[in-house]
Amino acid sequence: xxxxxxxxxxxxxxxxxxxxxxxxxxxxxxxxxxxxxxxxxxxxxxxxxxxxxxxxxxxxxxxxxxxxxxxxxxxxxxxxxxxxxxxxxxxxxxxxxxxxxxxxxxxxxxxxxxxxxxxxxxxxxxxxxxxxxxxxxxxxxxxxxxxxxxxxxxxxxxxxxxxxx
Amino acid sequence: xxxxxxxxxxxxxxxxxxxxxxxxxxxxxxxxxxxxxxxxxxxxxxxxxxxxxxxxxxxxxxxxxxxxxxxxxxxxxxxxxxxxxxxxxxxxxxxxxxxxxxxxxxxxxxxxxxxxxxxxxxxxxxxxxxxxxxxxxxxxxxxxxxxxxxxxxxxxxxxxxxxxxxxxxxxxxxxxxxxxxxxxxxxxxxxxxxxxxxxxxxxxxxxxxxxxxxxxxxxxxxxxxxxxxxxxxxxxxxxxxxxxxxxxxxxxxxxxxxxxxxxxxxxxxxxxxxxxxxxxxxxxxxxxxxxxxxxxxxxxxxxxxxxxxxxxxxxxxxxxxxxxxxxxxxxxxxxxxxxxxxxxxxxxxxxxxxxxxxxxxxxxxxxxxxxxxxxxxxxxxxxxxxxxxxxxxxxxxxxxxxxxxxxxxxxxxxxxxxxxxxxxxxxxxxxxxxxxxxxxxxxxxxxxxxxxxxxxxxxxxxxxxxxxxxxxxxxxxxxxxxxxxxxxxxxxxxxxxxxxxxxxxxxxxxxxxxxxxxxxxx
Numbered sequence: 001x002x003x004x005x006x007x008x009x010x011x012x013x014x015x016x017x018x019x020x021x022x023x024x025x026x027x028x029x030x031x032x033x034x035x036x037x038x039x040x041x042x043x044x045x046x047x048x049x050x051x052x053x054x055x056x057x058x059x060x061x062x063x064x065x066x067x068x069x070x071x072x073x074x075x076x077x078x079x080x081x082x083x084x085x086x087x088x089x090x091x092x093x094x095x096x097x098x099x100x101x102x103x104x105x106x107x108x109x110x111x112x113x114x115x116x117x118x119x120x121x122x123x124x125x126x127x128x129x130x131x132x133x134x135x136x137x138x139x140x141x142x143x144x145x146x147x148x149x150x151x152x153x154x155x156x157x158x159x160x161x162x163x164x165x
Numbered sequence: 166x167x168x169x170x171x172x173x174x175x176x177x178x179x180x181x182x183x184x185x186x187x188x189x190x191x192x193x194x195x196x197x198x199x200x201x202x203x204x205x206x207x208x209x210x211x212x213x214x215x216x217x218x219x220x221x222x223x224x225x226x227x228x229x230x231x232x233x234x235x236x237x238x239x240x241x242x243x244x245x246x247x248x249x250x251x252x253x254x255x256x257x258x259x260x261x262x263x264x265x266x267x268x269x270x271x272x273x274x275x276x277x278x279x280x281x282x283x284x285x286x287x288x289x290x291x292x293x294x295x296x297x298x299x300x301x302x303x304x305x306x307x308x309x310x311x312x313x314x315x316x317x318x319x320x321x322x323x324x325x326x327x328x329x330x331x332x333x334x335x336x337x338x339x340x341x342x343x344x345x346x347x348x349x350x351x352x353x354x355x356x357x358x359x360x361x362x363x364x365x366x367x368x369x370x371x372x373x374x375x376x377x378x379x380x381x382x383x384x385x386x387x388x389x390x391x392x393x394x395x396x397x398x399x400x401x402x403x404x405x406x407x408x409x410x411x412x413x414x415x416x417x418x419x420x421x422x423x424x425x426x427x428x429x430x431x432x433x434x435x436x437x438x439x440x441x442x443x444x445x446x447x448x449x450x451x452x453x454x455x456x457x458x459x460x461x462x463x464x465x466x467x468x469x470x471x472x473x474x475x476x477x478x479x480x481x482x483x484x485x486x487x488x489x490x491x492x493x494x495x496x497x498x499x500x501x502x503x504x505x506x507x508x509x510x511x512x513x514x515x516x517x518x519x520x521x522x523x524x525x526x527x528x529x530x531x532x533x534x535x536x537x538x539x540x541x542x543x544x545x546x547x548x549x550x551x552x553x554x555x556x557x558x559x560x561x562x563x564x565x566x567x568x569x570x571x572x573x574x575x576x577x578x579x580x581x582x583x584x585x586x587x588x589x590x591x592x593x594x595x596x597x598x599x600x601x602x603x604x605x606x607x608x609x610x611x612x613x614x615x616x617x618x619x620x621x622x623x624x625x626x627x628x629x630x631x632x633x634x635x636x637x638x639x640x641x642x643x644x645x646x647x648x649x650x651x652x653x654x655x656x657x658x659x660x661x662x663x664x665x666x667x668x669x670x671x672x673x674x675x676x677x678x679x680x681x682x683x684x685x686x687x
Contacts, residue, residue: 012371024357028222042409049385049399050381050384050385051388055388055393055394056389056390056391056393062634079518080518081187081518085587100358100541101359101537102357103355104518104519113674114674115429115521115522115524115675116355116520116522116523116675117534117537117538117675118674119674119675126479127607127611129604129607129611130538131537131538131539131607133364133540133615133618133619134368142650152344162477
């Protein structure tokens with residue numbers, strides 16, 4: 001059996017391509033629409049694992065600064081990842097979550113040390129050493145009167161933002 | 166008259182005797198019906214034993230003698246699969262008691278460890294087979310690479326193997342969180358933040374607000390901002406359902422492709438090197454067939470086996486089956502021995518306020534952690550992606566044929582691999598020594614922009630060094646295979662040295678210590 005070459009109707013250029021047979025067109029359309037339907041179905045179902053409401057615990061908490069807190073000494077409430085400082089009449093809070101890979105940094109006399117990969121931060125959160133890509137963020141502090149403050153770990157503020165008591 | 170007398174065959178024993186007879190024959194008949202085609206006693210029934218069995222028919226009926234030599238594969242693939250089966254069995258047993266909820270999870274592991282009969286033993290076996298599977302899958306890949314088994318027509322099976330490698334690591338990683346102890350919590354916190362680390366680049370470029378792929382990855386992985394109950398149930402689902410199913414599917418394809426792609430790779434002169442044939446195993450075809458088979462038109466490969474029989478093959482049952490069973494038993498024995506003497510660790514219950522110091526990932530990720538200690542993105546995502554893409558490209562770039570099926574085959578060969586080991590070790594040790602002794606950019610110039618720190622760190626420098634050396638080998642031997650041999654060997658050396666440093670020489674604050682006895686007290 002031999003297969004005859006198709007008649008070419010003269011040379012065609014790239015700009016003047018051969019018309020696609022109707023059946024080929026319908027067949028390809030069917031395949032591609034099936035593929036597109038599967039793809040969009042998949043993408044749509046992938047919306048489910050992305051939570052709309054995050055089940056994280058509340059990041060707001062109230063504290064009472066101890067009267068004995070020395071100027072420039074960090075106050076880290078138990079179970080919270082924030083260091084609160086009182087310098088004179090100014091109060092501010094720095095997050096203690098390392099910007100590298102999320103370990104909890106430890107407040108030292110000179111600033112903060114990260115136990116996981118050796119990042120070191122100054123007291124104002126600036127990176128001194130190690131792989132951390134940016135400084136520790138400052139977080140929102142509200143004065144509630146007296147020695148009481150409301151801290152919101154979830155809200156970061158520009159470095160240098162303090163609350164006057 | 167009674168009815169028995171009317172039967173045509175009056176000599177048949179009474180029904181009660183036949184009943185006893187059938188009862189006696191029951192065990193033999195059960196075996197016969199189970200194996201469907203009789204016991205494997207002739208070449209013919211040995212063949213039907215394999216292709217007539219749903220579990221064995223992934224094997225070919227006859228196996229080439231070259232494939233049966235230990236030094237062809239060292240049984241590494243079967244050992245990896247054996248680990249997986251041990252893990253399935255022990256994993257299902259652990260699921261009887263495990264409860265995937267924070268704190269409760271920790272208590273249930275404690276119960277398994279201290280109260281449940283054989284619980285500690287099963288958990289230990291599960292842990293050791295998991296570790297062994299990681300080692301074996303890496304060794305198996307190295308075997309396939311060094312014997313050039315990835316070459317045509319096995320390119321795609323190499324890719325499936327890589328997918329299986331990634332899933333094996335994924336299984337290990339997801340399993341790491343389940344005990345919900347300090348080790349688990351902080352390793353996964355670090356892992357999840359590595360998933361978020363593309364932010365390091367998007368932040369430096371200032372586009373995180375519009376394009377936060379890192380944040381999305383972490384969110385999907387944890388279902389929350391921190392490692393908590395949502396993360397635990399997701400990891401559990403991945404560990405016991407999604408990944409094992411995917412591994413089973415891909416394993417089936419992987420095994421099937423081995424057979425369809427022509428069995429184990431063997432050198433062109435394999436038959437000459439095998440020497441003499443095994444006695445008593447005769448060629449099936451003794452005369453050349455006189456007609457061409459129309460199948461030849463659709464069968465891949467150079468020619469169908471016209472004029473030659475499968476002379477160098479042996480029946481898979483018993484030769485291959487017994488070898489596989491032996492590897493399986495060795496694997497079980499090894500994991501049981503390890504499990505008897507070395508307990509799986511369980512630290513204090515997870516405490517989100519106090520990280521472990523040092524907080525270490527599973528050992529096979531400690532090489533990456535060493536790189537991550539310079540840049541989260543390059544160490545955790547950038548360099549691993551480059552390595553995976555490079556590995557995936559190897560079979561499509563190396564289209565040569567020299568040395569296929571030989572250990573360290575190809576231009577350069579063994580001596581090139583030996584030199585690459587020296588270069589690879591020297592480069593990584595020298596670079597690590599420099600970093601440990603003198604620090605890196607940030608210590609020298611604290612104001613170095615983040616993008617420079619990300620792009621120019623010891624990990625990227627090492628990758629560039631290795632790539633440069635491999636290109637030099639490629640040109641010197643005028644062969645892609647030579648370049649691949651050099652690069653693969655260098656990366657293996659780098660991986661080993663970084664893993665050893667991360668495991669044994671890093672202490673609190675990821676500082677360098679010669680031994681844990683020098684670690685500062687808490």
